[in-house]
Amino acid sequence: MHGPLIETLARQGVTRRTFMKYCATLASMMALPPAAGRAMAEAMAAAPSASKRPSVIWLPFQECTGCTESITRSHSPTLEGLIFDVISLDYQETLMAAAGHQAEEALHAAMKANEGKYLLIVDGSIPLALDGAYSCIGGKSNLETLKEVAKGAAAIVAMGSCAAYGGLPRANPNPTGAVSVADVIKDKPIINIPGCPPIPVVMTGVLAHFLTFGSLPELDKLGRPKAFYGETIHDRCYRRPFYDQGKFAKTFDDEGARNGWCLFELGCKGPITHNACATVKWNGGTSWPVESGHGCLGCSEPDFWDGGGFYKALSMPANPLKMAAGAAVAGLAAGAAVSIVNRGKKSSARAAHETTTLADLEK
Amino acid sequence: MPHNATPLHAIPVVTVSAGLRAGELSGNAPTLLREIAEMLRRLLATDAGSAIDLQALPLTPADLIWLRARLGEGEVAVTLNADGDSSLNETACPGVWWVTHRNPQGAVVSEFIEVAYVPDVVRAPREDVVIGLESLESLSAELS
Numbered sequence: 001m002h003g004p005l006i007e008t009l010a011r012q013g014v015t016r017r018t019f020m021k022y023c024a025t026l027a028s029m030m031a032l033p034p035a036a037g038r039a040m041a042e043a044m045a046a047a048p049s050a051s052k053r054p055s056v057i058w059l060p061f062q063e064c065t066g067c068t069e070s071i072t073r074s075h076s077p078t079l080e081g082l083i084f085d086v087i088s089l090d091y092q093e094t095l096m097a098a099a100g101h102q103a104e105e106a107l108h109a110a111m112k113a114n115e116g117k118y119l120l121i122v123d124g125s126i127p128l129a130l131d132g133a134y135s136c137i138g139g140k141s142n143l144e145t146l147k148e149v150a151k152g153a154a155a156i157v158a159m160g161s162c163a164a165y166g167g168l169p170r171a172n173p174n175p176t177g178a179v180s181v182a183d184v185i186k187d188k189p190i191i192n193i194p195g196c197p198p199i200p201v202v203m204t205g206v207l208a209h210f211l212t213f214g215s216l217p218e219l220d221k222l223g224r225p226k227a228f229y230g231e232t233i234h235d236r237c238y239r240r241p242f243y244d245q246g247k248f249a250k251t252f253d254d255e256g257a258r259n260g261w262c263l264f265e266l267g268c269k270g271p272i273t274h275n276a277c278a279t280v281k282w283n284g285g286t287s288w289p290v291e292s293g294h295g296c297l298g299c300s301e302p303d304f305w306d307g308g309g310f311y312k313a314l315s316m317p318a319n320p321l322k323m324a325a326g327a328a329v330a331g332l333a334a335g336a337a338v339s340i341v342n343r344g345k346k347s348s349a350r351a352a353h354e355t356t357t358l359a360d361l362e363k
Numbered sequence: 364m365p366h367n368a369t370p371l372h373a374i375p376v377v378t379v380s381a382g383l384r385a386g387e388l389s390g391n392a393p394t395l396l397r398e399i400a401e402m403l404r405r406l407l408a409t410d411a412g413s414a415i416d417l418q419a420l421p422l423t424p425a426d427l428i429w430l431r432a433r434l435g436e437g438e439v440a441v442t443l444n445a446d447g448d449s450s451l452n453e454t455a456c457p458g459v460w461w462v463t464h465r466n467p468q469g470a471v472v473s474e475f476i477e478v479a480y481v482p483d484v485v486r487a488p489r490e491d492v493v494i495g496l497e498s499l500e501s502l503s504a505e506l507s
């Protein structure tokens with residue numbers, strides 16, 4: 001295994017064995033066969049020298065820079081950060097040394113030199129109200145910039161929930177008229193990596209896939225890579241056995257909370273949230289929201305910010321185990337009937353839940 | 364709420380069917396034994412190694428314990444210290460290795476059954492041997 005990247009990594013103290021181990025794990029996380037780990041290691045190790053690396057242009061729009069923070073401050077910077085050694089990051093306002101006209105020049109030079117081939121990463125939503133005046137860079141509205149830069153892109157990565165769905169800026173009443181990348185660009189392959197912020201390894205995985213196989217990984221109907229967003233938080237949650245037994249924490253300091261019971265009644269959105277936090281975890285696998293005692297906010301789903309309150313329980317019958325068994329037995333044939341029954345159950349449950357949630361936290 | 368937004372409570376709650384519980388056997392492990400045998404036949408016939416990603420399969424912790432017990436302990440146990448400890452342990456079937464990769468916090472990040480004479484990652488990479496030789500040479504140069 002040789003090439004410029006692996007030499008660079010070796011100088012940073014990352015051995016070939018560490019790199020092979022990393023790629024094996026990355027392939028496993030992406031649900032690729034073990035042989036793909038080997039292929040990724042070979043392909044990335046052999047990433048061409050700086051002048052020939054794939055060009056990446058990263059545009060920040062209406063955002064908080066949390067996505068950039070998530071990627072650049074990941075736990076093992078030498079490994080997650082390797083994407084910065086494999087690609088040529090030609091424009092990224094937060095990270096680049098250039099400013100003002102120099103920065104704009106770098107952007108246009110990269111666009112011209114790599115026409116039709118560069119990967120465009122966008123974080124942040126695009127405000128449409130007042131002709132886009134709410135967010136401008138170098139005198140141009142984000143809308144103008146996006147359209148201009150997207151034209152020559154091979155594919156677009158919408159990084160974070162703002163770029164993928166409109167995010168917090170789009171929260172009711174959406175004063176800036178914020179929309180997602182896919183709302184504006186209709187003629188390019190777009191991959192959504194939602195999360196507020198997204199998990200760093202998802203980003204690395206998608207780029208590694210692009211570099212190794214020259215294509216984007218398999219996506220779900222919301223444009224998210226299936227390998228990471230294929231299951232719900234609830235499917236993989238270690239508190240799940242308590243949910244199935246109907247053991248719920250009712251406040252953040254009751255006995256249930258101390259015993260690590262399910263956080264459903266405290267507003268956990270795990271059952272409707274597709275993301276990999278429960279398995280990949282955060283901060284180098286240290287922990288994740290549910291493990292630190294707080295319910296999932298649902299940050300990788302559209303409109304999570306307008307879900308009615310982070311501490312409001314999802315509307316569901318109070319005896320989830322029975323309901324699960326019922327739904328499973330009823331199967332697909334009776335699906336319609338079940339959903340009608342559930343709707344009835346849901347509205348009564350919603351009323352019942354009003355009293356059990358932490359209304360005081362909502363104010 | 365914007366008129367086009369779907370309220371969270373309108374999204375149906377999908378519950379996975381019961382069955383895969385941590386303490387129960389799923390019935391999927393015995394078939395793996397046959398797959399491993401096939402991989403060994405391939406190794407003998409063509410020298411080609413292969414691997415099974417244990418996290419990609421619907422296996423419960425009980426399945427993994429069952430499988431590990433059936434495969435048994437072999438003569439070789441390798442610890443790889445690379446961004447966290449990994450263990451590569453030969454099972455009682457020579458050529459079948461149980462590989463567990465851990466991160467620096469000790470959490471399992473991936474787990475494989477690898478069929479090979481020696482797992483790839485154990486072999487010293489040629490390029491590293493070159494570097495090792497260089498440092499050995501400079502060491503002797505300093506001493507002389």
Ligand code: SF4
Nearest residue numbers: 234237262263268270
């Ligand atoms: S509701 Fe939340 S805390 Fe409870 S099992 Fe599901 S994901 Fe875990």
